[in-house]
Amino acid sequence: MLRVIAFIAAAGALSALVYYLLALSALRRFMQRALANNELTPPVSILKPLHGLDPKIYECLRSHCVQAYPEYEIIFGVNDEGDPVLPLVERLQQEFPQREMRVQVCREVLGANRKVSNLMQMLERARHQYVLINDADIRVPPDYLQRVMAEFRDPKVGLVTALYRGLPGRTFSSRLEALGLADFAAGVLVAPMLFGSMDFALGSTVALRREALDAVGGLRPIVNHLADDYELGQRISKAGFKVVLANVVVETALPDYSFRDFFRHQLRWARTIRAVRPWSYFGTVLSFGLPWAVLAVVAAAPAPHPWYWALLAMVAVARTAMAVAAASALRDRRLLRDLWLIPLRDLLAVAIWAGAYLSNTVDWRGQRFVLKDGKLAPIDL
Numbered sequence: 001m002l003r004v005i006a007f008i009a010a011a012g013a014l015s016a017l018v019y020y021l022l023a024l025s026a027l028r029r030f031m032q033r034a035l036a037n038n039e040l041t042p043p044v045s046i047l048k049p050l051h052g053l054d055p056k057i058y059e060c061l062r063s064h065c066v067q068a069y070p071e072y073e074i075i076f077g078v079n080d081e082g083d084p085v086l087p088l089v090e091r092l093q094q095e096f097p098q099r100e101m102r103v104q105v106c107r108e109v110l111g112a113n114r115k116v117s118n119l120m121q122m123l124e125r126a127r128h129q130y131v132l133i134n135d136a137d138i139r140v141p142p143d144y145l146q147r148v149m150a151e152f153r154d155p156k157v158g159l160v161t162a163l164y165r166g167l168p169g170r171t172f173s174s175r176l177e178a179l180g181l182a183d184f185a186a187g188v189l190v191a192p193m194l195f196g197s198m199d200f201a202l203g204s205t206v207a208l209r210r211e212a213l214d215a216v217g218g219l220r221p222i223v224n225h226l227a228d229d230y231e232l233g234q235r236i237s238k239a240g241f242k243v244v245l246a247n248v249v250v251e252t253a254l255p256d257y258s259f260r261d262f263f264r265h266q267l268r269w270a271r272t273i274r275a276v277r278p279w280s281y282f283g284t285v286l287s288f289g290l291p292w293a294v295l296a297v298v299a300a301a302p303a304p305h306p307w308y309w310a311l312l313a314m315v316a317v318a319r320t321a322m323a324v325a326a327a328s329a330l331r332d333r334r335l336l337r338d339l340w341l342i343p344l345r346d347l348l349a350v351a352i353w354a355g356a357y358l359s360n361t362v363d364w365r366g367q368r369f370v371l372k373d374g375k376l377a378p379i380d381l
Helices: 002-032 057-063 086-095 114-123 144-153 172-195 210-215 228-238 259-276 278-287 289-299 306-329 333-355
Strands: 044-049 072-078 100-105 130-133 157-167 206-209 242-253 361-364 367-372 375-378
Touching: 002 172, 002 278, 002 289, 002 306, 044 114, 057 086, 057 242, 072 114, 086 100, 100 114, 130 144, 130 210, 144 157, 144 206, 144 242, 157 172, 157 210, 157 228, 172 242, 172 259, 172 278, 172 306, 172 333, 206 210, 206 228, 210 228, 228 242, 228 259, 259 278, 259 333, 259 361, 259 367, 278 333, 289 306, 289 333, 306 333
Parallel strands: 044 072, 044 130, 072 100, 157 242
Antiparallel strands: 130 206, 157 206, 361 367, 367 375
């Protein structure tokens, strides 16, 4: 029986080794991409849904006010006038009186996903034919809009998205989260290699051509979906438009997670991915190279064949190389100091992967929901 387990584990380790090599190739290609040359800089409406005070929220919002871009507006959306983030928005308006910024109080609840509900109400006030949505905790470089909008030089592009890196807080769990985001970025880059094209978006950046948004019925069809960014990318891709990745990396400020908060957040993320891409999610088990390789050595004990040790060594080297390449692609040297956390992060990834199958409930913004076909159904307590 142990020999069978060792053989299965070795096969899993080999599959992960192939994945790491694909990821290295994808990361290298991303780093070698040339900047798109586009003299056309169309006006853009930036929609920023806000809810409370995220870490480094002022710096994140301020980064959108200093863009080297000729014309854009920013619409901030909140649920009510008492949101504690509004004094920071007023401070921004005072600091940048020349920048067109408005606040939309979104009183209507149009669906279970309150963020999308707010975006629908904000979109009504957007003046421009290009719309860019990103999360409140996203900090962007000064050439962000230039790099994102350059991708629309191709008239077939309907949506542009972007990779992001994590700015960890002070806790150990926050650093684990940042390391996981680097692995996620590698997976995002591998997906088009495996499936032929990109058909999803990331909440860090969802830039839209209005024509593409109108073709999928606007935002209303996704107002009950948890993975609204993913759904929008899927629908726009199916409508015949391209979904592309911009040559820019943005940053998200991570909270000072406790281990419990970190694990719950990871479970919500994992259950969301399982709900929208069940077979792809199941297949991620074949990317856990270190756990598979260690299991193969242990199962082959007390005298594992040297081949098992060689496999473990190759997997460890390839896994580390992928992490280093991801750090380079994301331009995040902080990740290099946390490479020693990879074995723990990978072990936790296995637990999170399995935990996603134990329940369909998620905690989101202080409320519990059950996921049904990717849609949110509130749980009455």
